[in-house]
Amino acid sequence: MDQPGFDHHTHIPGTTLFDGKQAMxxxxxxxxxxxxxxQEHREAFAADEEGFMEQYGLNEDHKQxxxxRDVLAMIAAGGNIYYLAKLTGIFKLSVQDVGGMQTGMTTEEFKQHLLDQA
Structure with missing residues (x-):
């Protein structure tokens, strides 16, 4: 149910909205x-990334x-950050690393930005 005055297609700069279209x-x-x-799936991916991606039917945009290791491209290709968190963990990226990417800041700048907001 939509909230009055809420446009769920509002553009938020730097943000890819995860809606039904993106989910599909x-x-x-x-x-x-x-x-x-x-754990065994994380290990299987690390051992053979291409084969693992093929097993799940990823398209070329997903694979590339x-x-x-382009998290923003993964999001643009329909990736949901909650699911991508497991993959970014395999790549040794933290939530703060991804936040920095999304805002155009370094990880350290993003961490400081969060502290400044507190």
């Missing part, structure tokens, strides 16, 4: 990332974003 676009990517809840 990123279904395979998010399904693969959900699998990383199990992963190859490039």
């Amino acid at each position: 676009k990123g279904y395979a990517l998010n399904k693969m990332c959900y699998a990383f809840n199990k 974003a992963i190859r490039d």
